[in-house]
Amino acid sequence: MTETLNELELTVSRKIPVPRQKVFDAWLSPRMMEKFMRPGGSDMTSTATNDPVKGGRFSIIMQDAGKNIPHAGTYLEIDPHSRLAFTWESPHSLDDSVVTIDFAELGPSLTEIRLHQVKFRSEAARDGHISGWTAIFEALEETLG
Template sequence: MTATEKDLTLTVERVIDASPETLFDAWLDPEMMKRFICPGDTTVPSAFSDAHEGGRFEVMMRVDGKDLPHTGTYKLIDRPNRLVFTWESHASRDDSEVTLTFTPAPGGTLVTLTQVRFLGEDQRDGHRKGWTSILEKLATVA
């Protein structure tokens, strides 16, 4: 692994017309997770969340009829300000980590999502597209 691969990060942001509490809670509620953690044409037939620091989650994404688990461990749960979890999938490194912050802003809440450590630029760019779609969907269901 090169230093460049180790240092790859992405950040996406969106202002959503909902409170920080509502948006924060959506990331921990399996029924809500199924409604928005599904980029593009992906569906989520099942989601699970053991929402405490050290707890695990799973989002089973179905893409073209194939189930792809996306799992992780909650590292920090600071409601309604900050949520940190690992991100484990077929397209990410084992030590990839996602940080979400929820900041009151004109028009609602500024949601900032940062993911660190990728296999390469293609995976980072694919995740950027996915996370952008996820935040767009969150705005429609929150």
């Protein structure tokens, strides 16, 4: 049986040698988001705005080779230092796509981030998001390191 588009999902995780509070707070700071929300590497830039409260909105415009790629969403859950959940509006995901990020403290200076996203336009879009989130996690670790 073939997966329907609504059933497509992904999970990406990474251990970052940074305290959990610092990692969590980076996801709510527009200034920090601009530094790591660049899955295209150092050649890509981003601008970000947000209202980090439940029901608040965020916007991230990724710029790559002169092309603007808009991303936005609404915060569904903000559990300080433990979990974020938000809708994810991008050209490659369905309008009701949801991202959940769990932050686990593995030690005083070691955090595991586990990101789960559901609902994509296609398997290729899902696979592109796996690559994108993996690159974002790498940029996050570089930014916080």
